[in-house]
Amino acid sequence: MDATATGSPDHGTGTPTDAPGGPATRGRPRDPGRDAAILDAAVDVLAEVGYAALTMDAVALRARAGKATVYRRWASKDELVLDAVRRLEHQQVPVDPLPDTGSLRGDLLALFRPEPAEETARRDRAAAGLVSVLSHRPELAGAAHRSLVGPWAHAHRTVMARAVARGEVDPGADVGILAQVLPTMAAYRALVQRAPFDEAFLLAVVDGVLLPALRPPAAPPR
Amino acid sequence: MDATATGSPDHGTGTPTDAPGGPATRGRPRDPGRDAAILDAAVDVLAEVGYAALTMDAVALRARAGKATVYRRWASKDELVLDAVRRLEHQQVPVDPLPDTGSLRGDLLALFRPEPAEETARRDRAAAGLVSVLSHRPELAGAAHRSLVGPWAHAHRTVMARAVARGEVDPGADVGILAQVLPTMAAYRALVQRAPFDEAFLLAVVDGVLLPALRPPAAPPR
Amino acid sequence: MDATATGSPDHGTGTPTDAPGGPATRGRPRDPGRDAAILDAAVDVLAEVGYAALTMDAVALRARAGKATVYRRWASKDELVLDAVRRLEHQQVPVDPLPDTGSLRGDLLALFRPEPAEETARRDRAAAGLVSVLSHRPELAGAAHRSLVGPWAHAHRTVMARAVARGEVDPGADVGILAQVLPTMAAYRALVQRAPFDEAFLLAVVDGVLLPALRPPAAPPR
């Protein structure tokens, strides 16, 4: 269900008769290399001309693929673009080895790794594409949101929970909502405002919003 | 420059007193009523079928206008839709008489006034349109952002400044960034996430983020 | 009836109150010079770009006239083009002083006056226009035919009648149909075939068709 809803390639492993005893994969199997080639082409075209001017023919041509090969994997332009954007976003969420600097502020800042300018431009074009997809297919909004800010929010939640465990911050803080603040505001910047997500903004949010809201409720000794 | 950048209708050639001895306005002048009729039609169609299915022919037909009359004023579908969205946004000044309940929490909650459901649906469709326009013309992102969250952020800033003046909150708080938190997160919800901006979310942000971050540093022992 | 049917300009001498005692020509009278200016412009445009590419705006622009001024005189593009063609054709029917060389053959050949090549090209473009008008408005076909081949056929009829009176030709000949042969074939050449109406063709028809058909029925002395 998730695969269909989010537009990821429909790898035809599941034929109608998927029952035990009859996988019966007859005929030539799909070339898995085409998936990546098409997705790469889509990312390139998206970054070069934007969503509005992206055509399926152009993607197919650049991937040296036929249009049928594309449509066998993605049901529509929107599905393809959505996956292309995801590929772009996914490969740069830096939360795989979660930083652990010992302080909450250090962790939060470390989660933001500046990227090369070239990559930034790429992401900006992709953001335009994603936004447009959402306007065409609102039912994908949830999936896109989860995929975009979900990992970031999860990382923030983890880092904040560790700070709580360390006794560094207010144990009664609403970590659930606080963990969403920075990812959401950053996503809004990228998708709608198109302003750069620079370090100044990062510091303003961390030092002006998150840390004040999390700071312990006043030390007993007055 | 403004006209081009923002897509507003390109009204004729110059003011009546163009130049000394100038030819003045010759020929039939543009009918200003057509501007409004077309924009209204665009807003209607946008609200009914959304951006992707909005057709210039449909707009022209509903406005009882020829397509040439539409294209004489807006150079493309995107320009027209952008103006239509703007009209929608403009006509809802969110906080004309700024609430003053005496407490910061009361003010913040009062700023969120539930609107009739019908109006909400209308604005949601329009938001979809706006988002799509942004994906086609990223250079308009700044203007759209200012018109969407600008007024809200300004209202929040005022309310917070009053709380500072009352001595209710931490005078050293970064009101500049804090005033953006709720408007930005709300806009993200509406434009990208397509989740309802309901009261639960409002309370979570106010009580979990804004008030904690603003509370005075030296709380009396609880 | 003829004026309306053929599209000649509707010179507004006849206002609704044309009754005796009340000519009452009120308001600014029509500028008769505009008729000629517009017609000249139409002829020029027709000759330059042909019927298909002739636009009313182009004609009005070249005549330095407003479109309303054109439409006040001619009800449609077809009517105007028809008149333009007529002006072109009319001014070169050379039958005003009917030639009288003393012999039928001399008269027939004299009716054909070679024209400068520049004028020929003009006529060719005009012919295209006429033909197209007829395809749009078949009801004008009769009028166009009468105006184009009518004068020529009348001239031929006169010349042949004189030959009959002189006893030069068979008195029982069907002059009615014979007088149409050359004008009709010439018009066909000009309008449809677009072959030059050159002297060779003229001689072939005169010497191969008309004179043989008209020659006296064999002299009594064998």
Added chain:
Amino acid sequence: MDATATGSPDHGTGTPTDAPGGPATRGRPRDPGRDAAILDAAVDVLAEVGYAALTMDAVALRARAGKATVYRRWASKDELVLDAVRRLEHQQVPVDPLPDTGSLRGDLLALFRPEPAEETARRDRAAAGLVSVLSHRPELAGAAHRSLVGPWAHAHRTVMARAVARGEVDPGADVGILAQVLPTMAAYRALVQRAPFDEAFLLAVVDGVLLPALRPPAAPPR
């Protein structure tokens, strides 16, 4: 050159054996059935509403074809209409078994075979279309003329030559031009004058022009 000049559908790229090692025909081949379906639809629409009101959308709709499929074969409305007219003309070979009644007059009259009224109307609309095409593309005039009057003139020439061989007519007659008289005048009637090509006219030309011009020079004393 021929294809372009005449507007016939542009079938694919080259013959199967294009060049040694050539890429041969790749991709889905053109469906030849669409050619005929579109042409048929064009003929129908032409006959129903005439050239001026013929719409490419109407043709495509009736042929259940997309507009791209039409424009892939014909570059413009004119090209398509020309081919449609040609199809109409082609399918009426006027004189397959040449009549041989024994007399020139009998043969000439027999060449005119009345056709069903329905067919006449069809051809008349088609003639209007042909004429209009000529006005848009004068360079096709020659071809149209050859296809329209060529076969008829050829038939007349044959019949007249037989009469010469029989000694029935003047052996010195200019059969070349005489054979064109009736076809040309008939075509003029149909295309320009829009008068019916009725039997009265036929008899007038045959008895008033052709037979008198062809009669032997030494008639027995009447």
Added chain:
DNA sequence: GCCTAACCGAGACGGTACGTCCGGTCTTTTT
């Protein structure tokens, strides 16, 4: 080692919206 089904590139296909152009009408100001 063949047979067969499903793959692949290429591109034609139906449908639909785009933005342009033009015919004929209407509405200004100026003469």
Added chain:
DNA sequence: AAAAAGACCGGACGTACCGTCTCGGTTAGGC
């Protein structure tokens, strides 16, 4: 009231692109 200028409605034009279908040809299995 006519003239010049030009905006107005309606509708056809030719282009572009989406998603589907159909070619010839290739590439795995299964027999």
